[in-house]
Amino acid sequence: MATTLRDLLIQRAARLQDRPALTAPDWGTLSYAQLRNRAEGVALGLLAMDPPAAAFSATGTPWDWVAELAAAASGLAWDPAGQAVPPEVLGGPRFNDESGRGPYHARDQMVGAATPFTSGLDHAGLMARLRRLNVRLGWDHDTRVPLPLARWGEPALRAALWSALYAGAHAVLETSRWDAGPFEGFWQI
Numbered sequence: 001m002a003t004t005l006r007d008l009l010i011q012r013a014a015r016l017q018d019r020p021a022l023t024a025p026d027w028g029t030l031s032y033a034q035l036r037n038r039a040e041g042v043a044l045g046l047l048a049m050d051p052p053a054a055a056f057s058a059t060g061t062p063w064d065w066v067a068e069l070a071a072a073a074s075g076l077a078w079d080p081a082g083q084a085v086p087p088e089v090l091g092g093p094r095f096n097d098e099s100g101r102g103p104y105h106a107r108d109q110m111v112g113a114a115t116p117f118t119s120g121l122d123h124a125g126l127m128a129r130l131r132r133l134n135v136r137l138g139w140d141h142d143t144r145v146p147l148p149l150a151r152w153g154e155p156a157l158r159a160a161l162w163s164a165l166y167a168g169a170h171a172v173l174e175t176s177r178w179d180a181g182p183f184e185g186f187w188q189i
Contacts, residue, residue, distance in 0.1 A: 004111050009039060010073075013035070023171070056082040059087075071117075160183050
């Protein structure tokens, strides 16, 4: 069982390699292995430079979700006041920067359950919330979760994306109606 967000990403990619993880405009459908590769590519770019203590991305695109996954996998805090993830890391020339590979793998020993992640939550706290929420939602590997592009970046949508990852579900970003109720207040302490 995964105890950190990093472990969660790695385990989902290993167990669900070819299953759909995320469908987004301009990207098509990414498998869990492809989603992990994108997140690790951003992580390598972040860690190739002097990594910030906290990072954030608000491009209004799926790169924001990938950047959040990369921050979690790298043991960086995710905070709107944190350093903006540079555009060149988000699919640009610093994406998948090989000089970040050593620092990224070294983080494997540093990222633990008590590693702070966001809003006063550490990895263990967020994993516990995801576990409880998934029990209520009943999502699993066969669940397709339509999510509204118009709500991109909102806390409830972020919680839904994390919930989909936790469940191994297929998150589909589209123009749709959506009930954010189960995810409201997820990030509040």
